[in-house]
Ligand SMILES: Cc1ncc(C[n+]2csc(CCOP(=O)(O)OP(=O)(O)O)c2C)c(N)n1
């Protein structure tokens with residue numbers, strides 16, 4: 001960005017042009033929130049999300065937003081207040097991680113069922129016990145079946161971009177669901193990277209005003225929200241959540257295109273990397289995609305036909321997008337950082353459920369509790385894909401050493 | 407934050423009846439039991455509030471029996487999120503209203519009273535944390551605990567509000583059990599310890615007193631809390647027709663004192679004269695029937711505790727009398743001529 005503007009034309013320049021600065025993922029999310037200027041933000045601290053709410057509290061203290069910042073006494077109450085505020089007629093955002101999400105998960109399901117479009121920034125972190133503050137995706141998996149939209153960022157830039165797209169998804173009349181934007185604890189939340197931010201005015205125009213059809217504060221038009229549903233209606237109401245979550249994929253595609261026109265960055269539900277002629281493909285979510293891209297480049301330099309398919313959308317599961325990018329006969333390794341003890345891990349289970357007929361799909365778990373994923377481990381996975389497919393596919397663990405799991 | 411310096415009168419019965427006719431806020435056709443105290447409490451409170459209201463309801467009998475989808479008994483905006491978070495959900499709504507006023511999205515003169523209804527289980531026990539947070543943050547909301555002294559909706563299990571020796575489905579009688587063996591917690595005192603501007607105890611038996619307290623709570627520019635004793639024929643083992651009579655015994659024996667705490671100053675609203683022995687309250691209910699037989703000194707224990715509660719309350723209200731002497735609102739409203747009953751002060 002070569003920009004030479006006279007100092008007095010700075011505001012005009014700011015309105016039209018993005019700028020790049022060094023931000024951690026947490027600060028990028030907080031900056032996105034400042035630019036969106038939500039009405040209500042209930043907060044509760046938990047590592048590694050805390051810098052998001054701290055940075056945002058400073059924006060409030062400095063009078064840079066109109067937000068009603070609520071100091072809650074727990075995450076359960078934070079999500080409860082968020083549901084109340086969102087249904088009252090206020091754009092509402094919050095942030096949490098790990099135990100905080102576990103604690104509020106009851107209300108995340110309710111938020112989805114009540115169709116409360118709350119935006120939540122998630123600093124992905126392992127779940128206790130034992131207690132561990134570092135990054136993995138166990139926490140987000142708690143929300144897997146809640147009805148909420150669950151997204152993962154690869155880096156601070158994507159955390160910023162997805163946060164800006166989040167209310168457009170959440171509040172869309174075809175959706176009306178909570179949206180969680182995950183960024184890996186520490187790897188993204190606490191690592192500073194160059195982040196290109198949009199002008200405040202551009203963000204305001206992109207996000208638009210908040211609207212709910214029947215706000216609770218409109219006392220002249222009373223509505224009953226959260227009624228008691230018997231077997232004669234509960235099934236339909238939960239199926240409406242299912243349908244809304246499925247519809248989110250289409251909305252996401254459109255919002256992503258609109259956002260790309262504004263920012264030059266396309267954040268589609270899935271992101272292919274050197275997939276064209278790849279015989280071996282890794283599927284993953286989150287910051288590991290960066291490491292895996294490097295390995296793909298190295299292996300490509302050696303003439304190996306390998307590629308990466310990164311998912312930004314986990315719920316809704318981007319099935320048509322994945323099918324559109326993969327070809328039958330490919331060898332696929334799913335690399336993920338969560339478990340479902342007693343069964344295949346969650347992402348593998350989703351991928352294998354529809355790829356298993358035409359593809360060889362294998363399960364790899366890495367990075368639990370923040371353990372680093374090195375180039376070597378990714379290479380082990382690609383190397384494994386050259387071997388005959390064992391059946392049934394075993395769960396492999398990357399980074400546990402020769403001994404494997406005890 | 408301080409309470410209103412104007413006299414607060416209860417809503418006149420005629421006015422309540424008129425509002426019930428012309429702009430009903432809580433409708434019939436719900437599934438609460440015959441003789442349940444809850445709808446009396448809800449109607450009295452909602453009809454006493456002059457402004458529009460938004461209601462949040464915790465999970466419990468009231469919620470379940472009034473909103474069976476797709477029907478509703480509520481003619482006011484109403485939200486139910488879960489069991490333990492009514493105060494938190496309402497604080498979000500109240501914060502939303504402040505945010506929208508600040509933004510100019512809604513008119514600032516639009517006065518809304520934010521009313522929470524929750525049972526004792528949803529307040530004394532599982533909802534205590536979210537209530538505490540909401541009180542401490544100072545939201546302008548009126549939290550009403552309808553206290554029927556057990557988890558009634560799930561089949562009469564013991565709660566932190568269940569009195570000593572009461573029989574419930576989780577404190578059954580047996581060779582080694584005389585019912586509930588724990589003392590109930592003093593929630594009103596816990597709330598008062600948050601130093602919120604208005605805290606009161608009321609009873610379904612004294613609706614004029616309840617009406618006045620609801621009006622004062624609505625006028626309070628901060629958190630207001632009403633703990634309202636609400637008879638439950640099913641859980642207490644009483645006749646539906648005795649709902650008011652039984653609750654009145656709680657008041658006449660001093661088991662459930664009617665008092666209020668305004669800006670941390672205590673005032674007793676009604677002194678039974680003479681204060682009846684606590685057996686009059688106990689013997690009116692099936693859940694205490696076993697105490698007629700072999701009960702050791704449990705009745706003496708209960709009586710001693712009630713006596714001690716009165717002594718403390720009288721001490722506190724005597725010490726705070728100066729505060730109310732200056733307040734015009736201290737003048738007791740005349741008792742409605744149509745309702746003979748306890749003498750108010
Ligand atoms: C988290 C949670 N735990 C337990 C329940 C089950 N539950 C629903 S209502 C209720 C009892 C409510 O008791 P109370 O608050 O006293 O209200 P009441 O039923 O007496 O009106 C219980 C235990 C629940 N819905 N949610």
Ligand code: SF4
Nearest residue numbers: 439442467558638639
């Ligand atoms: S069980 Fe008790 S509190 Fe519940 S509706 Fe029946 S009488 Fe009312």
Ligand SMILES: [Mg+2]
Nearest residue numbers: 525526556558
């Ligand atoms: Mg109860």
